[in-house]
Amino acid sequence: MIIVRTIAGIVHGVRTRPSELAKQMTAAGIRPTAQRVRVLEELARENNDATAQELHRRMATTGDKIGLATVYRALAALSDAGLVDTLTHGHAETCYRLCATGHHHHHLVCTGCHRVVELTDCSVGEWVAKAARAEGFEATSHSLEVSGLCALCRRAA
Ligand SMILES: [Zn+2]
Ligand SMILES: [Zn+2]
Ligand SMILES: [Zn+2]
Numbered sequence: 001m002i003i004v005r006t007i008a009g010i011v012h013g014v015r016t017r018p019s020e021l022a023k024q025m026t027a028a029g030i031r032p033t034a035q036r037v038r039v040l041e042e043l044a045r046e047n048n049d050a051t052a053q054e055l056h057r058r059m060a061t062t063g064d065k066i067g068l069a070t071v072y073r074a075l076a077a078l079s080d081a082g083l084v085d086t087l088t089h090g091h092a093e094t095c096y097r098l099c100a101t102g103h104h105h106h107h108l109v110c111t112g113c114h115r116v117v118e119l120t121d122c123s124v125g126e127w128v129a130k131a132a133r134a135e136g137f138e139a140t141s142h143s144l145e146v147s148g149l150c151a152l153c154r155r156a157a
Contacts, residue, residue: 028081039074048116049087049095089147106144112153
């Protein structure tokens with residue numbers, strides 16, 4: 001897949017310390033193995049989202065000899081624990097993102113430059129519950145990802 005990435009912000013806010021990441025993992029109920037900490041540390045540098053392959057490539061350029069399969073496994077565990085969000089936005093590869101909030105939220109994803117914006121407001125819960133109930137379902141969760149073009153990409157188009 002081809003990703004056109006903006007130069008904007010390589011650092012995801014403040015660089016998160018490994019000890020802090022390990023603490024978050026323990027709190028989320030998963031063992032903070034060295035590999036998981038390294039993968040999460042790399043993801044924390046990403047401002048938007050990244051695929052396992054991208055993270056693996058970046059880690060390799062800094063001399064990290066972690067295998068691609070290990071990166072995939074670490075991301076799957078982190079995602080299962082709810083520490084990272086997965087985004088699909090139409091690509092074959094899953095994109096991972098370390099989100100600013102651990103609470104339920106949604107994303108706007110730019111298909112032009114991969115910019116990701118977090119929407120903290122969820123106003124579809126009620127609609128989901130009602131639509132599910134109408135079919136005899138009890139909705140337990142939902143996910144929603146909105147794809148489109150960000151303001152910068154729209155201006156460039
Ligand atoms: Zn998010
Ligand atoms: Zn864009
Ligand atoms: Zn929601």
